[in-house]
Amino acid sequence: MVDASVEAQVAPKRSAVAAILGVLSVALLGASFVWAHHWGLQADTLVIAWAVATVGALAVSIPVLWSYDLWPTRLAIRLAKTGLVGGIVSIAALVLAGLAYAVGINPAGACGGG
Numbered sequence: 387m388v389d390a391s392v393e394a395q396v397a398p399k400r401s402a403v404a405a406i407l408g409v410l411s412v413a414l415l416g417a418s419f420v421w422a423h424h425w426g427l428q429a430d431t432l433v434i435a436w437a438v439a440t441v442g443a444l445a446v447s448i449p450v451l452w453s454y455d456l457w458p459t460r461l462a463i464r465l466a467k468t469g470l471v472g473g474i475v476s477i478a479a480l481v482l483a484g485l486a487y488a489v490g491i492n493p494a495g496a497c498g499g500g
Contacts, residue, residue: 401465404447408472411439415476419483436476443473 414436421429447469450462 400446401450401462401469404443404450404469405465405472406469407439407443407446408469408476411436411443411472411476412479414439415479440473440476443469443476447473 414432418429418432418436421432447466450466451470
């Protein structure tokens with residue numbers, strides 16, 4: 387049988403990971419937009435790292451926020467919300483850039499080209 391206090395101690399660690407991944411997701415998305423016109427290994431690596439950070443932020447923060455088994459602290463909830471918001475902002479920015487591109491605006495065009 388697992389003691390509830392042991393589970394409660396896990397939540398802050400998970401939520402800190404969620405927050406780090408959320409912030410990393412937004413930062414990597416910004417870097418991906420800057421390097422979007424460069425084709426090659428560096429741009430591909432940035433996009434892959436962004437995708438992993440975004441999925442990770444959402445995958446870690448959602449269970450922390452909606453789990454009745456973890457009993458997260460206020461700090462854990464705040465950190466998990468930071469991760470969730472980072473993941474959502476990152477996906478929303480990607481959708482917005484896709485919509486802008488669909489109407490003829492080049493989101494990566496402001497960086498001066500390759």
